[in-house]
Amino acid sequence: MQTTTLGRTGLTVSVAGLGCGGWSKLGQGQGKSIAHSVDIVRTALDSGVTFIDTAAGYGTEEIVGEAIRGRRDEVVISTKVPIYAGAFSDIDNVIDADALERGVDGCLARLGVDCIDILHLHAVLPSQYDHACTELLPRLTRLQEKGKIRFTGLTERFNDDTAHRMAPRAAADGYFDVLMIGLNFVNQTALTSVLPITSANGIGTLCMFAVRGPLARQDTAEALVRKLVATREIDPSTFDDDAPLAFLTAPGVAASFTEAAYRFCRHAPGMDVTITGTGSREHLLENVASLNMPPLPRQVLDRLGAIFGAVTSESTEV
Ligand SMILES: NC(=O)c1ccc[n+]([C@@H]2O[C@H](COP(=O)([O-])OP(=O)(O)OC[C@H]3O[C@@H](n4cnc5c(N)ncnc54)[C@H](OP(=O)(O)O)[C@@H]3O)[C@@H](O)[C@H]2O)c1
Numbered sequence: 605m606q607t608t609t610l611g612r613t614g615l616t617v618s619v620a621g622l623g624c625g626g627w628s629k630l631g632q633g634q635g636k637s638i639a640h641s642v643d644i645v646r647t648a649l650d651s652g653v654t655f656i657d658t659a660a661g662y663g664t665e666e667i668v669g670e671a672i673r674g675r676r677d678e679v680v681i682s683t684k685v686p687i688y689a690g691a692f693s694d695i696d697n698v699i700d701a702d703a704l705e706r707g708v709d710g711c712l713a714r715l716g717v718d719c720i721d722i723l724h725l726h727a728v729l730p731s732q733y734d735h736a737c738t739e740l741l742p743r744l745t746r747l748q749e750k751g752k753i754r755f756t757g758l759t760e761r762f763n764d765d766t767a768h769r770m771a772p773r774a775a776a777d778g779y780f781d782v783l784m785i786g787l788n789f790v791n792q793t794a795l796t797s798v799l800p801i802t803s804a805n806g807i808g809t810l811c812m813f814a815v816r817g818p819l820a821r822q823d824t825a826e827a828l829v830r831k832l833v834a835t836r837e838i839d840p841s842t843f844d845d846d847a848p849l850a851f852l853t854a855p856g857v858a859a860s861f862t863e864a865a866y867r868f869c870r871h872a873p874g875m876d877v878t879i880t881g882t883g884s885r886e887h888l889l890e891n892v893a894s895l896n897m898p899p900l901p902r903q904v905l906d907r908l909g910a911i912f913g914a915v916t917s918e919s920t921e922v
Contacts, residue, residue: 605618605619605620605651605652605653605654605892605896606618606619606895606896607619607654608876608877609876610655610680610782610808610876610877611781611782611802611806611807611808611809611876612781612806612807612808613722613754613755613781613782613808615680615721615755615808616654617654617655617680617876617877618652618653618654618655618877619870619876619877619878619895619896620652620653620655620870620877620878620880620891620892620895620896621653621655621656621657621682621810621877621878621879621880622644622645622648622653622655622656622657622879622880622888623657623812623879623880623881624645624656624657624658624659624662624664624665624667624668624881625657625658625659625661625662625664625881626812626816626881627816627817627881628881628882628883628884629641629662629663629664629881629883630644630645630664630667630882630883631644631883631884632663632664632667632883633883634883636883638667638670640883641664641667641883642667642670642671643885644882644883644884644885644888645667645668645671645672646671647885647888647889648888648892649671649672649675649678649679651888651889651892652892653892654678654679654680655679655680655682655877655879656668656672656679656680656681656682657682657683657784657810657879658681658682658683658684658715659683659684659685659686659724659726660683660684660685660686660707660710660711660714660726661684661686661726665683665711665714665715666714666715666716668681668715669714669715669716669717670716672715672717673716676717680721680722681715681717681720681721681722682720682721682722682724682757682782682810683711683715683720683722683723683724684723684724684725684726684757684759685699685704685707685708685711685723685724685725685726686699686707686725686726686727687699687725687726687727687728687732687735687736687740688727688732689703692727695729695731695732698732698735698739699740700739701739701740701742701743704725704740704743704744705743705746705747708720708723708747708752708753709752711723712752718751719751719752719753719754720752720753720754721753721754721755722753722754722755722756722757722781722782722808723744723747723753723755723756723757724756724757724758724759724782724784725740725757725758725759726759727759727760727761728758728759728760728761728770728774729761729764729765729770730765730769730770730773733758733770733773733774736758737777737779741756741779741780744756755781755782755808756779756780756781756782757780757781757782757783757784757808757810758770758771758774758780758782758783758784759783759784759810759812760783760784760785760786762785762786762812762813762919762921763919763921766786766791766793766916766917766918766919767793767797767916767917768785768786768793768794768797768798771783771785771794771797771798772797772798772801774807775798775801775802775805775807776801776805778805778806778807780807781807781808782807782808782809782810783798783802783807783808783809783810784809784810784811784812784879785798785799785802785809785810785811785812785875786811786812786813786919787811787812787813787814787869787872787875788813788814788815788816788819788865788868788869788920789819789864789865789868789869789908789912790819790825790828790832790912790915790918790920791813791912791915791916791917791918791919791920792908792909792912792913792915793915793916794872795872795873799872799873799874799875800874802874803873803874808876808877809874809875809876809877810876810877810878810879811869811870811872811875811877811878811879812879813919813920813921814865814866814868814869814870814878814879814880815862815865815866815880815881815891816881816919816920816921816922817920817921817922818920818922819862819865819920820862821861822849822850822852822853822861825849825861826847826848826849828918828920829843829848829849829911830848832915832918835917837914837915837916837917837918838911838912838914838915839914842910842911843911848911849861851904851907852864852865852900852904856901857900857901857904858894858900860890860894862887862890862891862894863890863893863894863897864900864904866878866880866891866894866895867894867895867897867898867899867900868900868905868908870894870895870897870899871898871899871900878895880892880895
């Protein structure tokens with residue numbers, strides 16, 4: 605397993621991170637057993653993954669806690685407390701510092717650990733960023749002093765912030781140690797608007813949405829290409845109309861569509877850890893292998909840039 609340094613945290617972590625949320629939630633999203641999901645986490649650890657991302661809202665912290673029991677020292681744990689107090693859609697209703705601390709205590713109890721390595725404020729919108737800095741960050745600093753958390757993070761709400769209105773500010777301000785950013789070969793905007801700033805300021809970076817929704821399969825990804833042509837975000841002259849993405853799995857490029865998608869993110873300049881979400885042991889092992897492979901060939905990256913470089917609206921959420 606290849607490793608990297610997570611920005612100024614100085615933590616050495618695997619380039620492949622296991623995501624315990626998204627659609628799969630370690631298989632809980634598809635009705636798999638708890639034992640199945642615990643096995644996914646342990647399989648990840650056995651294959652060299654040392655970065656695990658979960659959240660209060662995923663319902664998987666206890667599964668992670670069970671899976672890492674006796675192996676706490678092998679793993680960097682990233683978890684999150686939502687910045688919104690009520691419904692996800694009620695964006696003006698944000699938590700206060702006391703609610704944040706109660707949230708962190710809940711994470712610690714469910715994970716069964718004494719300290720969280722990276723505590724993120726979850727799904728922060730541009731309009732909520734100032735509140736995160738002025739009201740919540742001072743309490744996170746207190747929680748660091750108390751030894752409950754080691755480092756601070758923010759995740760963007762990529763579905764509603766596909767052009768990254770929040771993350772560049774956070775990267776430039778440098779108040780938080782780590783940022784979780786949406787990036788995939790369809791929406792490449794983070795390459796120019798976020799990652800150069802995080803790199804310059806030593807902010808650790810985590811990639812979400814590398815393979816999600818339509819990007820898990822070639823046919824659904826090609827349907828997305830056609831949709832983006834219809835909305836005029838893609839110029840149809842940039843691809844072969846019969847099979848717009850077949851070049852990704854041409855001989856000498858990638859063995860599978862998901863392999864190409866993960867390798868794109870893994871080698872994005874300035875991206876530290878690419879998170880893979882899956883409820884399947886086989887997919888997990890395949891994805892870990894993909895994330896340890898070399899970059900896609902330069903001409904393939906150029907072709908992806910030519911097709912998708914102007915897309916700013918898409919998170920690939922379904
Ligand atoms: N704002 C936030 O904080 C936020 C938002 C989103 C995500 N995240 C984090 O990022 C992680 C990853 O999320 P994501 O959006 O990238 O993924 P995701 O929602 O888990 O979706 C990945 C999809 O790809 C499929 N897949 C994975 N590997 C595959 C393979 N080799 N072949 C075919 N299909 C495959 C999975 O299905 P199978 O289960 O069948 O493999 C799943 O449907 C989450 O778990 C979470 O930790 C954070």
